[in-house]
Amino acid sequence: MPLTHTDREYEAELTKLRERILLLGAKVEAAIAGAIRAVVERDDVLAQGILDGDAEVDRLEVETDQLCLSILARRQPVASDLRFLTIALKLVTDLERIGDLSVNIAERALELNKEPALKPYVGLPVMAQAAQGMVREALDAFVSRDADRARDVLGRDETVDAYYEQIFRELLTYMMEEPRNIYRATRVQSVAKYLERIGDHACNIAEMVVFMVRGEDIRHRGAAST
Template sequence: MTGETHSHIVKSFDEELKHLNQTIARMGGMAESQLASAMESLVKRDSDLASRVVSADPDLDQLEQEVENAAVRVLALRQPVATDLREIVSAFKIASDTERIGDYAVNIAKRALALNQMQPPGAFNALPRMSRLAQSIVKDTFDAYSERDADKAVDVWHRDAEVDEMYTSLFRELLTYMMEDPRSITAGTHLMFCAKNIERIGDLSTNVAETVYYLVTGAYLDGNRPKGDTTSYTVVRNTEATGQGDTDQNGGGEDSA
């Protein structure tokens, strides 16, 4: 192999990796935009915007397919090792998690189409705050990827616990509203699903952050992932004497919120 041929191969490989990275970054921006638009459609009761979010979902799916096809092609033709191999493996994982972030944003938009036809309960006001935090985490996650910043990835990894805590608080508040006013059950249920979708977006962003850390350092993050979601332990109690509801985190009367 001549030096010129070798140089051409290296340059072509670098261009393939660059295109892969750009596509991943584009997916991240699209997922972040979908979440922002889905929440805007809910807050502003804009069903047309919600419909556009739903109809745009195939675009993100297509980009995921492009990443997978490009990654397979590079693996087959280039047989990368070390850092280059981590690039390809990470691209597979990040593309999958990003596509799922988009799916959860679409789910919120679908719920918005239903919620826009009814009056949401008072706990609705907490949902946009939770979404803004999730949006900032998504943005910082893909900034960490673009910048190859392991420290920023670790920061995202820790911040997901705050999304979980907000979800737990909102979950309990919505339960209380629905128990006090059965007329709010339908809207409250839709909002619960919206909140859960946002919480899952936070989890997926954490997945991406872990992959970014691995990509940059070649090592895995140590320790258990921080979690603040305790809704799995929440027990609903109906206080018949007052006609109002109450919620516990462990069924034993100990309120940990």
């Protein structure tokens, strides 16, 4: 059956929506990487750039949201397209919060740069790369409607949690050694916690993708995640 004019328009709208989501995803991925580099390289200018760039992420979130609403209102989709659109609505919220967490990391960088370095932060970039990879995979799974790929993201969360535990324990030793380390150590701990939460947001997205593809709700099979 050939596509009607309306079908083609509708397809074009869905494609535009997918592109917007990927663009938003690329922006927040870059924000994570930049924010961590601002911590490790003690770079105030870079940190400020992440803070300034958040307006663009917010604009894209609102725009993508409105595009979803407009497609829902005009096309009144059912079945798998309805699931795709309602999941897109939820997913942009997760992406925007990942952007906010990158801003929080950049804020901690600005605080840490006012003090002497506590230690070389070798663990954070590794953890950040793992969390960032989860976000990318979750979005790729979304656009390619690939449930296996989404499940793979869920499996990686344990690694990110283990990195957090390792960094937290190492920081405890710095705090116990010397009271003057405590404040800085709590700042670094926050950074690691933000990365862990970015991994959790990637898992939220991945769970929604499994639901979208399989119609199977796998949320809440494991323990509470935040």
